[in-house]
Amino acid sequence: MMQMRLLNLRNLTRRPFTTANDISDISKARIDKFKNQTHELIEQVAEYHKNIASINVKPDAKRNFLRKLVSSTPPAEPVGWETIQAQIKDIIIPNNSHWQHPMYMSWFPSISTWPAIQGEILSRSINAIGFSWDSSPLQTELELLCADWYAQMMGFPDYFLHEKSPGGGMAMTSAGDSVLNLLIVARHRRNAKKPVIYVSDQTHVHISKCAKALGYETRVIPSYFDEISQNYPMNVSLLPLAIKKDIEAGLDPIFACGTFGTTNSTAIDPIQQIGQICKENNMWLHIDAAYAGSALVCPEFRHLFKGVEYADSIVVNASKWMGLGFCASYMFIRDKKWLGDCFTMDPDYLRKSDDIDLGSLQLAFGRDNRALRMFFYVSQYGVSGVQSMIRKHVELAKILENLIKNDDRFEFCTKREFALLVFRMKGDDQKTTELIGKLKERKDIFVLGTKLEGRPVIRLSMNSEYLEEEHIHRAWEIIASLA
């Protein structure tokens, strides 16, 4: 049977081509198959999204469920499309946590808009690996253009625009990927032998994780409850002493991170003051704006973004609130030369094409085309469409905020700044811990419990493109009834 199939295949591929400007019939037949199947897949995806609110946001899956449903050995022969479609329906979709679901209110958004999905289909179809201008002129140029679009949408200064400066943005896989690159560059720029970096206890762990992997020391500066912002920024008054101590101990302070919108509670670090201290000590200032950066697309949030003039780099995850889907983290740097000095290699097989080879500006060699997602999304939604989604989430957060405020069993732990609410039950922490436990058991809502100052808190984020007021009321009904 297997032999027969191979023979048939050979006959087909040996068919003489009319011209070299053609592909074989077997390839064309495969493309038709792809077309038909993908039409059906898109139908399935559309139905999934249309009906998403009618299923539970969390699956019923138990650890190791998959091996009971799918063979542990790979299929020796091709599996039919009908079987795969059935697996999508019966195994793949039901056993997922549904991050596009309106009741997904955990962590941060990971919104995958339709244009982003379309961009991904086209990107995978062309599948160029744009490490140099030559390897994909379109990809390189589109990436520069789209990074400039994004920077302008967020009101970044001109020195983060390719068109107007030596700086600019690049789409990386994740904030962690971006920071790994940046930490290497920060050490290289200073020729540091014993690097040490500074974060707060509210900084997302990706920074210290990268530092650990690189063998750098990390100093964690405590946060504190700030009465003005009613949130937990870094206690910047402790930073100069920490730096001084490290210098005296023979270490090289090279990098500090200020967060614009921390993971726990969207706190905003005193980035301007951290920046001044970095400047005095010839250190790199990085701004982690992974979540809240995209809020700057709405000008009403820009007054919160202070200290950008000191930044050497900024990371914003367009995969989060922006709607590009994972992975798409934009790394903006003030001077691309710093990356080039660190990462440019010149092997014979890399035909240097121009002054801009993006693969020479990063640790990894190959580059995926993520700019198509941004291009399709911003083209089809417009800046106004992006603003509408963000503003809608903020308005919905205000509705929930009022519902919580009117229930005297609850209190807020921080002030809402964007579309995240952090609250707890008044009195004994045990009550909040129990409520978090009950919420964790629920399949119809996905909320996160975390800790602030060691105390349990409930953290609820507006995350879905499909989120409406009804879902907010439903969420509150569930929480209030379990409390």
Ligand SMILES: Cc1ncc(COP(=O)(O)O)c(C=O)c1O
């Ligand atoms: C504020 C902040 N920074 C960074 C990250 C890490 O992002 P990534 O998964 O892209 O590395 C997160 C993740 O949610 C985050 O909340």
